[in-house]
Amino acid sequence: MSLTFKPVGSYHQDFSFRNSEEAIQRFPFPFPEDQYMYSVNLEPATSRNPGSIFEHCFDIDEHYRSEMVERNRVLERDPRRCLVMPHMQTAAWDTLAMLMEHLSQDYPQWFALSRDGDQWQWQNHALGIDQRFTYGDADTLPCEPLEYIGRQVQGDFALLDQREGDLFMDAGIVTCPADWSLAFDAGMSFKQWHSPVPMAHQMGVFDRALKYLVNIQVGQPVRRLNWTLTINPRLDTSPETFHEWGSDRASITPGNVGSLVHLRVELQVMARLPRSNALMFSIRTYLISMDELVTQPAWAQRLHRVLRDLPDAIADYKGMTLYRQTLVDWLSQFDSQA
Amino acid sequence: MSGFIPVRVTDIRQVTPVIREVSLQSLGTALPKFSAGSHIQVLLPNGKRNAYSLLSDPLDTRHYRIAVRHQENSRGGSRYVHEQLQVGDELRIAPPANLFPLHNEAHLHILLAAGIGITPFMPYCTELLRRGAPFELHYAYRNCISDAYVAQLRDLLGERLHCYDSPQRRLDLKHVLSNRPLGSHVYACGPQRLLDDLHQQAASLGWSDSRIHSEAFSAAQSGQPFSVQLLRSRQQLNVSADQSLLEALEAAGVEVPNLCRGGVCGQCQTGYLQGDVEHRDHFLSPDEKAASLMPCVSRGCGQPLLLDL
Ligand code: FES
Numbered sequence: 001m002s003l004t005f006k007p008v009g010s011y012h013q014d015f016s017f018r019n020s021e022e023a024i025q026r027f028p029f030p031f032p033e034d035q036y037m038y039s040v041n042l043e044p045a046t047s048r049n050p051g052s053i054f055e056h057c058f059d060i061d062e063h064y065r066s067e068m069v070e071r072n073r074v075l076e077r078d079p080r081r082c083l084v085m086p087h088m089q090t091a092a093w094d095t096l097a098m099l100m101e102h103l104s105q106d107y108p109q110w111f112a113l114s115r116d117g118d119q120w121q122w123q124n125h126a127l128g129i130d131q132r133f134t135y136g137d138a139d140t141l142p143c144e145p146l147e148y149i150g151r152q153v154q155g156d157f158a159l160l161d162q163r164e165g166d167l168f169m170d171a172g173i174v175t176c177p178a179d180w181s182l183a184f185d186a187g188m189s190f191k192q193w194h195s196p197v198p199m200a201h202q203m204g205v206f207d208r209a210l211k212y213l214v215n216i217q218v219g220q221p222v223r224r225l226n227w228t229l230t231i232n233p234r235l236d237t238s239p240e241t242f243h244e245w246g247s248d249r250a251s252i253t254p255g256n257v258g259s260l261v262h263l264r265v266e267l268q269v270m271a272r273l274p275r276s277n278a279l280m281f282s283i284r285t286y287l288i289s290m291d292e293l294v295t296q297p298a299w300a301q302r303l304h305r306v307l308r309d310l311p312d313a314i315a316d317y318k319g320m321t322l323y324r325q326t327l328v329d330w331l332s333q334f335d336s337q338a
Numbered sequence: 339m340s341g342f343i344p345v346r347v348t349d350i351r352q353v354t355p356v357i358r359e360v361s362l363q364s365l366g367t368a369l370p371k372f373s374a375g376s377h378i379q380v381l382l383p384n385g386k387r388n389a390y391s392l393l394s395d396p397l398d399t400r401h402y403r404i405a406v407r408h409q410e411n412s413r414g415g416s417r418y419v420h421e422q423l424q425v426g427d428e429l430r431i432a433p434p435a436n437l438f439p440l441h442n443e444a445h446l447h448i449l450l451a452a453g454i455g456i457t458p459f460m461p462y463c464t465e466l467l468r469r470g471a472p473f474e475l476h477y478a479y480r481n482c483i484s485d486a487y488v489a490q491l492r493d494l495l496g497e498r499l500h501c502y503d504s505p506q507r508r509l510d511l512k513h514v515l516s517n518r519p520l521g522s523h524v525y526a527c528g529p530q531r532l533l534d535d536l537h538q539q540a541a542s543l544g545w546s547d548s549r550i551h552s553e554a555f556s557a558a559q560s561g562q563p564f565s566v567q568l569l570r571s572r573q574q575l576n577v578s579a580d581q582s583l584l585e586a587l588e589a590a591g592v593e594v595p596n597l598c599r600g601g602v603c604g605q606c607q608t609g610y611l612q613g614d615v616e617h618r619d620h621f622l623s624p625d626e627k628a629a630s631l632m633p634c635v636s637r638g639c640g641q642p643l644l645l646d647l
Binding site for chain 2: 097161274275276
């Protein structure tokens, strides 16, 4: 499938972001059943379904240019969205190498990489970039390696140092988080940064997940989907900007629910970085408005049932309590058995 | 397990009378990158499959180098490398995995090697020098027998290298571990005896376990032949004296996850429902041994085994 980019749409103020028909078709609807419960839904990140978001390890889609504009905007306002602790330099270069290798292989019409020892040349035709640099020497790039490549790839990246059988969030570039903050979580262990998640601890989900993650080997990445809801197609829902978006939740009415409420799905890929032994946690976010989602009748029916029966603690954690009933009522018109 | 990588033997060097170094080159594209402390599994033409630490520079993706010590009670792996392997031979390897990584936040790295246990520390030294990180290497060996790379290390490390040429000079763990700054981490690779001594000595000096990292160079040892039944696939397998249970399973097309093939990583844990087991691993707790075994090293004995496979 040939990849083309839409004209730049925005993820703030006028929110001109929209999905094309094709983008709706390939949206990763995350519910395999009519009910939702936490699980360690990890699977090997092998390529499947050509054209789907599961074809390539790092999915690039029609929103590429829009998302890169948004990344630059957020970083300009808050440079702390990119953070690399000194011991994570090797992991940052590892990330740059992994992303450049994958993108140039998977999307040769847009990205090209040529290497001669540590002399690298990177071309990004989508953004008009042609950069020669020395691998491992940050002075030969316009900025630090993680920020450099992060400004050219959709999705957020957290780099986790592995030591003492645990994972520590010691580096990352995070501009489209679902209500979490890299600056706040920096240096935390796996269980520390998951501590706000209700119910899952008691279920032992995190113990099992951690055991699985520390054993991920080079060349054997795994992935999972996660989801929440967001008002407006707003990518940057971080605690740092809560004052800008927190009150949106109170604005949902039966009249605007279809256009304002968005299902937000994260494709999370965890991959071992070969030189540093760090774990890369990539979080690629997809947004779809309710109006767009209900063009797929099976999705509309299932989402109605999932949200109607969701335990209150999870609904609270996902921040939808204020408008949940309005949304469920609106969705019920698409559920033949409701 | 992702795909095996075909490689060719490009060089064989006798490093000491009992240690051979083997250089491997990819037949296809570049070899995967790796981190210091990684090992690869080598599949030998005689069906044996062992894990060996990579000792080459992690930045070199054209060649991998491993060193193999001739084991007296070899099941055929090390003997094959020493007696039959030739330059030009083609082998297959599993991609690198790291069960013995550097601790990135250590303020001082203290490396303890005994004999062939020097291998994972070769890339450690390269990497730590490149990082400019403080470290020292304590290396115990027998002169002219297991003293691989001593001259090379002396050139590379200067005062950072401390040699213990036994029996003249013994490695004194208490001395090495005493009065160290709080951010120090110690890494040891050698026989189980060294690791046990280290843990004991470190504990008595108040070191927390999280600052001690070790890798045993244990591999499967031969034993008596035995037979096993597989519950789910309804197969019956005979395991010969110099074959591991894991190798027998693989030969029968039963894939079991595995990394170290030495009874330490925990990957190959397999349940059993009946039979007597000679447990030889360093992973399972006494409780777990009642229902699980590690087929990479452990063997059946007495009553026939019924595996949950
Ligand atoms: S493979 Fe590591 S314990 Fe068996």
